[in-house]
Amino acid sequence: MLGRTANGLFWMFRYLERAENTARLLDAGIRMALTRDLATAEDEWRSVIAAAGQKAAYEANHDTYTGAEAWNFILRGKDNPANVREMFGAVRQNARMARNAISGEVWEAINESWMRLEKMLARPIGQGSVSEVVRMIRLAGTLVHGALAGSMLRNEGYHFARAGTFLERADSTARILDIKYYLLLPSLNYVGSSLDNGQWDTVLRSVGGDRAYSWLNAGQMDARGIVEFLVLDDRFPRSLAFCHGALRDHLFALARLHGADAESNQLMREADIALSDISVETIFDQGLHDFLVNFEASNAEIGQAIAQDYRFLA
Amino acid sequence: MNPASENFDEMYAPDGSVRPAYAGFCDWYDTQDTKWLQRKDAEADDSFRRTGITFNVYGEDEAEERLIPFDMVPRVITAREWRRLTKGIEQRVSAINSFLYDLYHRQEIIRAGRVPARLFQDNAAWLQQMVGFTPPGGIYTHIVGIDLVRTGPDEFFVLEDNARTPSGVSYMLENRETMMNMFPELFAQVGVEAVSNYPRRLARSLAACAPVATEGKPKVAVLTPGVYNSAYFEHAFLADQMGAELVEASDLRVVGGRVQMRTTRGFEPVDVLYRRVDDEYLDPLTFNPDSVLGVPGIMDVYRAGGITIANAPGTGVADDKAVYSFMPEIVEFYTGEKPLLPNVETWRCADKDSLGYVLDNLGELVVKEVHGSGGYGMLIGPTASKREISEFRKKLTANPENYIAQPTLSLSTCPIFTKKGLAPRHVDLRPFVLVSPNGVDITPGGLTRVALKKGSLVVNSSQGGGTKDTWVLKE
Numbered sequence: 001m002l003g004r005t006a007n008g009l010f011w012m013f014r015y016l017e018r019a020e021n022t023a024r025l026l027d028a029g030i031r032m033a034l035t036r037d038l039a040t041a042e043d044e045w046r047s048v049i050a051a052a053g054q055k056a057a058y059e060a061n062h063d064t065y066t067g068a069e070a071w072n073f074i075l076r077g078k079d080n081p082a083n084v085r086e087m088f089g090a091v092r093q094n095a096r097m098a099r100n101a102i103s104g105e106v107w108e109a110i111n112e113s114w115m116r117l118e119k120m121l122a123r124p125i126g127q128g129s130v131s132e133v134v135r136m137i138r139l140a141g142t143l144v145h146g147a148l149a150g151s152m153l154r155n156e157g158y159h160f161a162r163a164g165t166f167l168e169r170a171d172s173t174a175r176i177l178d179i180k181y182y183l184l185l186p187s188l189n190y191v192g193s194s195l196d197n198g199q200w201d202t203v204l205r206s207v208g209g210d211r212a213y214s215w216l217n218a219g220q221m222d223a224r225g226i227v228e229f230l231v232l233d234d235r236f237p238r239s240l241a242f243c244h245g246a247l248r249d250h251l252f253a254l255a256r257l258h259g260a261d262a263e264s265n266q267l268m269r270e271a272d273i274a275l276s277d278i279s280v281e282t283i284f285d286q287g288l289h290d291f292l293v294n295f296e297a298s299n300a301e302i303g304q305a306i307a308q309d310y311r312f313l314a
Numbered sequence: 315m316n317p318a319s320e321n322f323d324e325m326y327a328p329d330g331s332v333r334p335a336y337a338g339f340c341d342w343y344d345t346q347d348t349k350w351l352q353r354k355d356a357e358a359d360d361s362f363r364r365t366g367i368t369f370n371v372y373g374e375d376e377a378e379e380r381l382i383p384f385d386m387v388p389r390v391i392t393a394r395e396w397r398r399l400t401k402g403i404e405q406r407v408s409a410i411n412s413f414l415y416d417l418y419h420r421q422e423i424i425r426a427g428r429v430p431a432r433l434f435q436d437n438a439a440w441l442q443q444m445v446g447f448t449p450p451g452g453i454y455t456h457i458v459g460i461d462l463v464r465t466g467p468d469e470f471f472v473l474e475d476n477a478r479t480p481s482g483v484s485y486m487l488e489n490r491e492t493m494m495n496m497f498p499e500l501f502a503q504v505g506v507e508a509v510s511n512y513p514r515r516l517a518r519s520l521a522a523c524a525p526v527a528t529e530g531k532p533k534v535a536v537l538t539p540g541v542y543n544s545a546y547f548e549h550a551f552l553a554d555q556m557g558a559e560l561v562e563a564s565d566l567r568v569v570g571g572r573v574q575m576r577t578t579r580g581f582e583p584v585d586v587l588y589r590r591v592d593d594e595y596l597d598p599l600t601f602n603p604d605s606v607l608g609v610p611g612i613m614d615v616y617r618a619g620g621i622t623i624a625n626a627p628g629t630g631v632a633d634d635k636a637v638y639s640f641m642p643e644i645v646e647f648y649t650g651e652k653p654l655l656p657n658v659e660t661w662r663c664a665d666k667d668s669l670g671y672v673l674d675n676l677g678e679l680v681v682k683e684v685h686g687s688g689g690y691g692m693l694i695g696p697t698a699s700k701r702e703i704s705e706f707r708k709k710l711t712a713n714p715e716n717y718i719a720q721p722t723l724s725l726s727t728c729p730i731f732t733k734k735g736l737a738p739r740h741v742d743l744r745p746f747v748l749v750s751p752n753g754v755d756i757t758p759g760g761l762t763r764v765a766l767k768k769g770s771l772v773v774n775s776s777q778g779g780g781t782k783d784t785w786v787l788k789e
Contacts (some may be wrong), residue, residue, distance in 0.1 A: 001559075001576055001577055001578050002559055002560075002561065002565050002576060002578075003565075003576045003577060003578055004562070004565055004576070005559075005560075006565070006578050093541065096366075096541050096546070096550065097541050099550035099551075099554060099560070100550055100553045100554035100559075100560050101557075104365075107365075107366065108364055108365060111363075111364060111365070111366050112364050113365065115364070156578060196633060246602070258578065258579055309579070310578040311576050311578055314564055314565075314576065
């Protein structure tokens, strides 16, 4: 496979994942804002924009944080180069570039989703339709991943696509946790107390993990439980441990197919050790923020190594 | 129902009866509910959009992806007609290939005085680097699209030979796919020759032209200008269907005397390059030193037998309209036979006498630029205004050798599906022809282009033309 095509597949799935994660963030924001008074809703939207990593771009052109402003900015803001519409455009453009490396079913899933979203995002999104847009973005991810699972040859292309997915997802979960860590920190001293569970609920909801967490923890909300769940629980498909496990498997599959252990495999092994040897207590001792910053940095290094190992660029 | 027309209509005879070729289709059509067909018509558009069969148009603001309109009524050719056409096409395509070989070698046709030397001397597509060089297998035109028009029951003419990088074959394939999805029962009732194996035939034909340097199974790649090219969909489609790599020039590099592509494992040689870029974007070292496009050194590798380029560089010298006007002589010179498929009568404005005639009869003629394409830069006398004619007269007088003229043909019509039922529209036909050392291979079908505007003779998609599924009936 061409290096350029591998690059296209990898980024197609990174952007798809990014769009989906952004939609989940928005979803959590909408839910929070609905149950809040205006002032706290404003805080919530500020934190959603921050978690999306778009605070600077937003504040350059907006003085206030209101729901409609925030979600239009995130979904389709012309002043936001990283809006969901652009992300999805990048998904499709990369898919076109790697057209002969994906199955017709994957292509049609992407193209149809893109057409539907383009139509929805052509005009400002009102209160009445924002949830539907968010649902469509999530559904797009479901469709494309389903088509991939059911129709793609398990060749290197498949592994590049999956590696892109899990690298991006790990990054996103770490970033959301990092932005919200201040919500979790005080709880160390308040184990068992009735701190604002609603806030924690948003953290879980932002990564689509609210129900799974409740199910596993019988509704017991505490910082320790949430961090353990999002970082170390390899049963939850958006936890750092799960994403890294999957990323490792796909990188090893690539190494096997290419008959050589690569730099990215080496870095992956180191990251694995770092994650498997740690307990939630150690994470809190070391500081959640520092832990996450290190994680994100090692993630980025792995991404660069993949591009290097498989000649993504000339 | 008889949409009367003074032109030859391929479906209806003048007495209103259905011609035999269309009997099977009409039997089916007459039993269909019009409302249901209208719904299907809209569905077809959706299906093209969903699968991404679009071409890119770049306006001032944003890129736009457009559909080429698709008409549901098939264009039908009988087995007998097709046999005749294929013989004529084979003869013509073989002659073009021989002509190219001759032009780049001994130029016997010029020595014999059958065509003037200015045909290549004045031709921008002439490539000095090809002189004395024989491409692998002696093949110049691996893929040719011959544009045919029809004026009567047995009157087919060649309008144009597309010997550079003919496009449109993806529409031949996708139009059929769409028709079969929409109306499966129709294909159970009427025996139609399959076109779906074209990509396999193409892959086989290209592999048969592999260069001497090939080791093992020939590796074929399609070279595209990139995702922004208007025909990108077709490039990706063909690569996908052939199981070939789709490369851009930036993926290629000359390493160790071979053209190699950058894969995830390192550089791997390409044996046959089906290029969908013009000559001047092939090799900056040969064509345009200031250009950053292309693969530096690919022409050296080519001349050393390290790669096959399809179609061969310099092939364009055989497909302008000045050469076209000499095709009868060219066919006769190389095959020793009279052309089976006639040319449309053509006046070369470079000749004084012809120019005089053309200037006197501008109102009745179609005048085209020698190097033009896409239906641009031409004058259609009968539909032009006085002012357009007088402006064209100035251009023509100033630069006569740049033009040829042809009579306005009464092109055949084939009905299209409209809100008010069937209505006749002018059509042409582009069959796709593959050439390899194993011979000439013509897929039974082609691209039928149709002028969607009533009375219009311009079928080009860039100017509002549409396409139809083209049926060659089984014996």
